[in-house]
Amino acid sequence: MTKKILLFITVAALSACSVLNKSSQSEAPNIYSFSDNITEEGLYNDLAVLAHDSLQGRETGTIGEEKAARYLSKRYREMGLQAVGDDESYFQHYELVQPAMEEISYRLMSTENDSILDESTHNSDQGSNFVTLFGGSDPLSGSVVFAGTGMMNAEEGIDHFPEETEGKWLFILYDEEHTNMQHLQMALSQGGALGTILVIGTDVEEYQQEVEERSGYFGVGGGMSLKYLQEDSGTSPAFNRVNPELAAHMLGLEDVNRLSEVQESILENPGAFESRELPLALDHVPTVNENTIVTKNVVAFLEGSDPELKNEVVVLSSHYDHVGVGRPDSTGDNIYNGADDDGSGTVATLQTAQAMMDAKKAGAGPKRSVLFLNVSGEEKGLLGSRYYSDHPIFSIENTVANINIDMIGRVDEQNEADSNYVYIIGGEIISSGLDSLTQVANTMGPNLTLSKRYNDLNDPNQFYRRSDHWNFGRLGVPFVFFFTGVHADYHRPSDHIDKITFGPLTKRTKLVYNLTALLANSPERPEVDNQEFIEKTQVQPR
Incomplete structure (x- = not known):
């Protein structure tokens, strides 16, 4: 000074x-x-x-x-005090956008024979074989890569993620202790991945309970954001969870019990796993109503x-x-x-x-x-x-x-x-x-x-x-x-x-x-x- x-x-x-x-x-x-x-x-x-x-x-x-x-x-x-806001008022008006998700439609396709393997819609009245945990407010479509249990530890030579993640869905057998969520977030925010297809346990009833709970979120306004920043906001990756029964089918397994066996096998020798592209593609199509909210700052000048x-x-x-x-x-x-x-x-x-x-x-x-x-x-x-x-x-x-x-x-x-x-x-x-x-x-x-x-x-x-x-x-x-x-x-x-x-x-x-x-x-x-x-x-x- x-x-x-x-x-x-x-x-x-x-x-x-x-x-x-x-x-x-x-x-x-x-x-x-x-x-x-x-x-x-x-x-x-x-x-x-x-x-x-x-x-x-x-x-x-x-x-x-x-x-x-x-x-x-x-x-x-x-x-x-002097009014220095809009039209010589004390108010500086601005617009916010508050999206309300009405429904999300999912379509899983085989890229081998171009057939539809599953098609379902999640909204306030019906469930689906996919449920979006958060994100996913934009249409997303791309191929599916199996990323094991989502482990990443460079020092130990463990990397379940593909080298190229842009435009892909990451299919992961989620494990709370081992899945590297930080690296997964980076794959979405910096690597251009479309989102995740998470298998969280093999309890089908527990999955259905989450679907039912999430149904209550449809039609309800979500978080607010500044309207003028929306043009540069980019797409919103989706954290999707999949019905364990469909997940087993996606990996060519006979039933959900085999999912646990595959996960345990990977965790026993995580360094040996290499990601691989599955012959699948997923379309994720949300229907969103955007409410515009006009609010104001109050400004007074001396x-x-x-x-x-x-x-x-x-x-x-x-x-x-x-x-x-x-x-x-x-x-x-x-x-x-x-x-x-x-x-x-x-x-x-x-x-x-x-x-x-x-x-x-x-x-x-x-x-x-x-x-x-x-x-x-x-x-x-x-x-x-x-x-x-x-x-x-x-x-x-x-x-x-x-x-x-x-x-x-x-x-x-x-x-x-x-x-x-x-x-x-x-x-x-x-x-x-x-x-x-x-x-x-x-x-x-x-x-x-x-x-x-x-x-x-x-x-x-x-x-x-x-x-x-x-x-x-x-x-x-x-x-x-x-x-x-x-x-x-x-x-x-x-x-x-x-x-x-x-x-x-x-x-x-x-x-x-x-x-x-x-x-x-x-x-x-x-x-x-x-x-x-x-x-x-x-x-x-x-």
């Missing part, structure tokens, strides 16, 4: 302390003093609306999410006061969607209110916006501009933030940093004895400058314990990739993510407002405010300068 930024940080901290210790009547307005406008009452009042049962858990694409978006836009309009710096933007983000209505808990409650996830981050964004707008009206507004961004689709795969980062209202090049807030209203098991904490993810593992500003923001009032428990690129939880900040980080924008950990009510109907700890939530929101103000007023923008982050994520330094 340069001496210029260090000097700024020192002056900012001293200035903030001075304002806090003197009467506001004897001092000119100072942006940092307006963090006192953030109160428990204000946070509670906003959260009482967003986490209310009437919003039905705010699932993306539902009327409950629409109500939440309207409330957020109403609040921003009351504050006087223009900076500096003639030059106002062209640069600090983005403060949180997601306002949750998971909607689902399986009831033991009390019969089936509304997943999401008071903490991410009602807490959303109301923190609102209260920060209110306090910063108060500062601007008093003549102490930020030098850089600030975009308050409440995204949808986070629970569906960070979709709203991905859309914004690919269609930014203000260019990524002029985006100074992203502060993201997700679940800051509770206390996790590790901190039950002392709630005066927040987890910091990002910061120093990306940008030393951003980390320094975060530390100073904390000394200006909240004085929280800034825990680095999860701030590790090798942490198995991978939190640095798991919320909306990642869609900025992947493009080289420095970020810091505030988070207080997962708790027993995560993604459950019991994530209620009465479990929010508003005292700690208020402190954490003030920290967010302070950091936003520091970033907006710093003479220089923080840089991505951690070489490990750059190499691990293939992000270019800025």
Whole structure:
């Protein structure tokens, strides 16, 4: 970090302390003093609306999410923030695709005499001799290769996979202990294999039970994806399971019992097995209805006061969607209110916006501009933030940093004895400058314990990739993510407002405010300068 930024940080901290210790009547307005406008009452009042049962858990694409978006836009309009969305609104609309599989037809043919060996269709009313476990949303047709038990161990000279997998079905006698699923995934994702035909045991009755269970999935909307990315998504390989009786016939065996004997023989001497093409071809033809869902990010803008710096933007983000209505808990409650996830981050964004707008009206507004961004689709795969980062209202090049807030209203098991904490993810593992500003923001009032428990690129939880900040980080924008950990009510109907700890939530929101103000007023923008982050994520330094 340069001496210029260090000097700024020192002056900012001293200035903030001075304002806090003197009467506001004897001092000119100072942006940092307006963090006192953030109160428990204000946070509670906003959260009482967003986490209310009437919003039905705010699932993306539902009327409950629409109500939440309207409330957020109403609040921003009351504050006087600029509407920078579509048609001068507070909304950035985008389209999602949600496929609903109606049925899948399978046809197994002999390539020796061009005859049909089996033809069946699986839907909500009838079963089939094949069942798709996942994937397979595209028509697929190709030859069948017997890949033994799917073993792969180069050191021991074991390889059951063919050299060429593109355009082929891999027929595998699946064994939980020995089948190399990682290599199988590579054959599908990189080798161009159409999919699998898995033989999972020889119990025909158990196979039929799975067919029946999977029948309930037809006609039901599946995962959502961004419509504009669909053209480049490629085909979806299919993990198909086959009826053991048909599997035996495919290998020319008398009955299903012989399947177990073949599998055991291969496992006894796996290095001797070599893959071979079977005189078979499989057509896999799904019927899919794609529903288009229109949803929106909520965007509100506070223009900076500096003639030059106002062209640069600090983005403060949180997601306002949750998971909607689902399986009831033991009390019969089936509304997943999401008071903490991410009602807490959303109301923190609102209260920060209110306090910063108060500062601007008093003549102490930020030098850089600030975009308050409440995204949808986070629970569906960070979709709203991905859309914004690919269609930014203000260019990524002029985006100074992203502060993201997700679940800051509770206390996790590790901190039950002392709630005066927040987890910091990002910061120093990306940008030393951003980390320094975060530390100073904390000394200006909240004085929280800034825990680095999860701030590790090798942490198995991978939190640095798991919320909306990642869609900025992947493009080289420095970020810091505030988070207080997962708790027993995560993604459950019991994530209620009465479990929010508003005292700690208020402190954490003030920290967010302070950091936003520091970033907006710093003479220089923080840089991505951690070489490990750059190499691990293939992000270019800025």
